[in-house]
Amino acid sequence: MTQIERHSFDVVVMGAGGAGLRAAIEARMMGKSVAIVTKSLLGKAHTVMAEGGAAAAMGNVNSKDNWQVHFVDTMRGGKFLNNYRMAELHAKESPDRVWELETYGALFDRTKDGKISQRNFGGHEYPRLAHVGDRTGLELIRTMQQKIISLQQDDEREFGDGEKFIKVFAECSVQEIFTKDGAVTGCMGYFRETGDFIAFDTAAIVLATGGIGKAYRVTSNSWEYTGDGHALAMRAGGSLVNMEFLQFHPTGMVWPPSVKGILVTESVRGDGGVLKNSEGKRFMFDYVPDVFRKQYAETEEEADRWYTDADNNRRPPELLPRDEVARAINSEVKAGRGTPNGGVYLDIASRLPAEQILKRLPSMYHQFKELADVDITKEAMEVGPTCHYVMGGVETIPDTCASPYVKGLFAAGEVGGGMHGSNRLGGNSLSDLLVFGRRAGLGAAEYLDSRGGAAVAIDEADLQAAVDAALAPLNATDGENPYTIHHDLQTVMGDLVGIIRNADEVKDAIVKLDALKARAKNVSVAGDRVFNPGWHLALDLTNLLLISESVAKAALIREESRGGHTRDDFPTMDPKWRQVNLICKSDGTAVEVTQQPVPTIPTELLSLFDRAELKKYMTEEELTALPEEKN
Amino acid sequence: MGYKAKFRVYRGDGEQGGLENYEVDVNEGEVVLDIIHRLQATQTPDLAVRWNCKAGKCGSCSAEVNGKPRLLCMTRMSTFDENETITVTPMRAFPVIRDLVTNVSFNYTKARQIPAFAPPTDIKAGDYRMQQIDVERSQEFRKCIECFLCQDTCHVVRDHEENKESFAGPRFFIRAAELDMHPLDARTDRKSFAKAEQGLGMCNITKCCTDVCPEHIKITDNAIIPMKERVVDTKYDPVVFIGKILRRKPRETGKI
Numbered sequence A: 001m002t003q004i005e006r007h008s009f010d011v012v013v014m015g016a017g018g019a020g021l022r023a024a025i026e027a028r029m030m031g032k033s034v035a036i037v038t039k040s041l042l043g044k045a046h047t048v049m050a051e052g053g054a055a056a057a058m059g060n061v062n063s064k065d066n067w068q069v070h071f072v073d074t075m076r077g078g079k080f081l082n083n084y085r086m087a088e089l090h091a092k093e094s095p096d097r098v099w100e101l102e103t104y105g106a107l108f109d110r111t112k113d114g115k116i117s118q119r120n121f122g123g124h125e126y127p128r129l130a131h132v133g134d135r136t137g138l139e140l141i142r143t144m145q146q147k148i149i150s151l152q153q154d155d156e157r158e159f160g161d162g163e164k165f166i167k168v169f170a171e172c173s174v175q176e177i178f179t180k181d182g183a184v185t186g187c188m189g190y191f192r193e194t195g196d197f198i199a200f201d202t203a204a205i206v207l208a209t210g211g212i213g214k215a216y217r218v219t220s221n222s223w224e225y226t227g228d229g230h231a232l233a234m235r236a237g238g239s240l241v242n243m244e245f246l247q248f249h250p251t252g253m254v255w256p257p258s259v260k261g262i263l264v265t266e267s268v269r270g271d272g273g274v275l276k277n278s279e280g281k282r283f284m285f286d287y288v289p290d291v292f293r294k295q296y297a298e299t300e301e302e303a304d305r306w307y308t309d310a311d312n313n314r315r316p317p318e319l320l321p322r323d324e325v326a327r328a329i330n331s332e333v334k335a336g337r338g339t340p341n342g343g344v345y346l347d348i349a350s351r352l353p354a355e356q357i358l359k360r361l362p363s364m365y366h367q368f369k370e371l372a373d374v375d376i377t378k379e380a381m382e383v384g385p386t387c388h389y390v391m392g393g394v395e396t397i398p399d400t401c402a403s404p405y406v407k408g409l410f411a412a413g414e415v416g417g418g419m420h421g422s423n424r425l426g427g428n429s430l431s432d433l434l435v436f437g438r439r440a441g442l443g444a445a446e447y448l449d450s451r452g453g454a455a456v457a458i459d460e461a462d463l464q465a466a467v468d469a470a471l472a473p474l475n476a477t478d479g480e481n482p483y484t485i486h487h488d489l490q491t492v493m494g495d496l497v498g499i500i501r502n503a504d505e506v507k508d509a510i511v512k513l514d515a516l517k518a519r520a521k522n523v524s525v526a527g528d529r530v531f532n533p534g535w536h537l538a539l540d541l542t543n544l545l546l547i548s549e550s551v552a553k554a555a556l557i558r559e560e561s562r563g564g565h566t567r568d569d570f571p572t573m574d575p576k577w578r579q580v581n582l583i584c585k586s587d588g589t590a591v592e593v594t595q596q597p598v599p600t601i602p603t604e605l606l607s608l609f610d611r612a613e614l615k616k617y618m619t620e621e622e623l624t625a626l627p628e629e630k631n
Numbered sequence B: 001m002g003y004k005a006k007f008r009v010y011r012g013d014g015e016q017g018g019l020e021n022y023e024v025d026v027n028e029g030e031v032v033l034d035i036i037h038r039l040q041a042t043q044t045p046d047l048a049v050r051w052n053c054k055a056g057k058c059g060s061c062s063a064e065v066n067g068k069p070r071l072l073c074m075t076r077m078s079t080f081d082e083n084e085t086i087t088v089t090p091m092r093a094f095p096v097i098r099d100l101v102t103n104v105s106f107n108y109t110k111a112r113q114i115p116a117f118a119p120p121t122d123i124k125a126g127d128y129r130m131q132q133i134d135v136e137r138s139q140e141f142r143k144c145i146e147c148f149l150c151q152d153t154c155h156v157v158r159d160h161e162e163n164k165e166s167f168a169g170p171r172f173f174i175r176a177a178e179l180d181m182h183p184l185d186a187r188t189d190r191k192s193f194a195k196a197e198q199g200l201g202m203c204n205i206t207k208c209c210t211d212v213c214p215e216h217i218k219i220t221d222n223a224i225i226p227m228k229e230r231v232v233d234t235k236y237d238p239v240v241f242i243g244k245i246l247r248r249k250p251r252e253t254g255k256i
Helices: A018-029 A067-077 A084-104 A136-159 A228-235 A283-287 A290-295 A300-306 A322-334 A354-360 A362-372 A428-451 A460-475 A482-496 A503-520 A533-557 A611-615 A620-625 B032-042 B105-113 B132-142 B149-153 B170-181 B190-196 B208-212 B219-236 B238-247
Strands: A004-008 A011-014 A034-037 A166-169 A172-180 A183-191 A197-201 A204-207 A246-253 A274-276 A344-347 A381-390 A409-411 A580-586 A591-597 B003-012 B017-026 B062-065 B068-071 B085-089 B096-098
Touching (some): A011 A018, A011 A183, A011 A428, A018 A034, A018 A136, A018 A204, A018 A428, A067 A084, A084 A136, A084 A428, A136 A428, A136 B132, A172 A460, A172 A533, A183 A204, A183 A460, A197 A460, A204 A228, A204 A428, A228 A533, A274 A283, A283 A322, A322 A344, A322 A381, A354 A362, A409 A428, A460 A533, A482 A503, A482 B032, A533 A591, A611 A620, B003 B032, B003 B096, B017 B085, B032 B085, B068 B149, B068 B208, B132 B170, B132 B219, B149 B170, B170 B190, B170 B219, B190 B219, B208 B219
Parallel strands (some): A011 A034, A011 A204, A034 A166, A204 A409, B003 B085
Antiparallel strands (some): A183 A197, A246 A381, A344 A381, A580 A591, B062 B068
């Protein structure tokens, strides 16, 4: 038998982005031993890419802000499909989670009175995003990394062993989660550096693996985003919710080709940047949908006044939620009003003095200067939609982040589903991972307490089978190159299950994905197990294919357009579909999608909305069932 | 627009290996990392390289291009002549694992040795008040993406493995400076720690670290020199010296 390094921990956290690190901190503070398993080096996770900020209704810049307004904005942004309880917890707890980071050493930008500064962002009624220039994600991840060191230093002092309670396993990929009688018993994986196998006997696993962007070619996501947690959860018996909803961020770089898809932060628009087509027109005024009509300016003059007087003017339409802006850019380009490289113009140069741009958007300046040789203080940027975020994810119980199907399985951050409904607001991701990262760590600790200290162990035959499966691509000869299959997968998803979808194309995609699955079984890679990227990709492909199938199958069933799911054969939002969540489960080979009712929003939360607004989302029956209320 | 570029890439592990020659397609607007990826996809599927964000934000793809420490994702092909042979090698200061991937655990070990931020005991979460001007100095150092190019280029360790034990390196001098300049950090021994435990004295200010920093952090001018000056101030200023004895501060050596 292949040699396998064996460990035992109370909790294994998969992923070392914001959600994973926050979960690990919480589980440790609850007295549990924690393994942090990360595909990259510590501190490199995708959270570093988050630029804009963390949304939290602290009310530092506009004192009218509070959790209720944040909740309303989040539900409105998600087109009322959000799990209301998650949106409620998120809105209520975000401020505490942000303030807590200051006690770990974070240094946010400040207001004049010394509080944490907050910036405007799409879909947020008030300036709400705590930020550090345009590198907020880096600040979050570094802060939590340093908090973990701080906890390890405490353990070193107290127990003489800094890794007694928290140990980081860097460049380590988890391949399989094991269960017995519906409860987690452990997981196995391999070290990327050496190819050596490792197994963890553990009763609690927190998935914090991020998203699935690598199913698409034009994406802001890195190689890590292969849907590992999504796929592992399904294979372990868990479920995914809302997988049809993908966020295409409206502003990715479109030139040069090698950086196509890399993110251009929404802060550019939050700080005054405007979108123009090739005719020089600020086209977003033509794309304000009825549900948002009341909150957005109708003229450029009003929109421009808003930046200095938000109380008496409505917001510029460039700050509509991301799904709206992405579709608008898509339409402009399709109508032939795009830039030479197939995007639109994002202009901050004519809107702010150069020194302000350098101060507020330093990393954007740097990114364009170095990668595209464009000086954003002098010229407009060329931007277009890029696959950015998956709203869908592992279905969990909101308060504990626990899977309803697999005992001991938890999920937080992008890999979790439900919080953002059909579309996530910018800034709600960093706060999501803080709020639910903490809750997942807490949930795991409470689960361990409730089950007592009974030992768990992985079934040896299961472990051996997982090792054999992992070695298959290296043992095979004359199979297909994984890079080719990955390339073809990205073509299928981008062309047929992209930003605009229809039944025929999605059906075609499902057939093609089936063929790709067959080809992937026959993959072979050259070289040995030592840092072999071909082998790593071959293993990640299994996950990518399973989640791509989930996205496509759910996208075919949902016959309406809502948030991050646009069907040109069903172009409008249908209140009947608002009552339905699509749930994906899998036996590991194929994906089954079932319908499940969306949890009913309690009256006290519904009363935060005008009836006129609810009418846009709810069926007649739902509206008549509502108690008579304010208006 | 495209052309075929000549590349020499280090292939091998820590024990043995050497430069191998490749000819590979280059398109307009590409960076060195694109070319490495094209090699992987078309000629050498097992060529090892670390990378994540491909936008100069995560600091994973550090290596040396024509002997110069660089982020591969931020090194544009247009900066080279089309006839030039481009040599890509792993960072020299760290042990090679495979091809362009090195073992950078030295840096994580040094990170764990710096005493963490000490929150003020009398201010509760939510009540922290700091002025922008006071946080900006530390914020400059918190821009660090931990690419470790400064560590790689620093001649104190680049060719002197024996110095690694007692020398933390520029990345961790800015961490010390960042904490020293943090308006609310409760510890007062950051400078003496840098001198006593981090080997700040071994730095002789050649500014190589500043030159290679992709975030353009003024490591030498804004962190190392002020820390050195302050170390000198506090160590030799007789008033400070006597004051310290009178106050009998614990942990003055910075031991954690």
